[in-house]
Amino acid sequence: MKYIKEFEKKMNLGSDNQLANGHVEQASIPKENEGSVQTYVQLLKPERFYMFLEILIYCIVGHFIGYLIAPILKNYFYNNLEWY
Structure with a gap:
């Protein structure tokens, strides 16, 4: 378990919509960045x-x-x- 936490820290994972292998479960845009083009490009x-x-x-x-x-x-x- 310790290694998984270290891996998540290294890979910058651990948010709600990301799995341990890096795949995004669902696309979610933070409310403060909702209209910006950059967040939509990141979701593509x-x-x-x-x-x-x-x-x-x-x-x-x-x-x-x-x-x-x-x-x-x-x-x-x-x-x-x-x-x-």
Whole structure:
């Protein structure tokens, strides 16, 4: 227990909305800082946003590649397969 308290002091944890591993349980803004932009920026999770952008880019690139490859594959299979 002593080590956990020391770890919380080192990591600046121990507030109501943070767990021991650093993850925020719920987003809460102090009343005195409620309107400032900085607190809202702190609440945003950039990792989630970057992951969303990455998946979106993969989807767009995948569609373009599919549109380029599909006619080639279609012509190859239509011309080289014998249907019985």
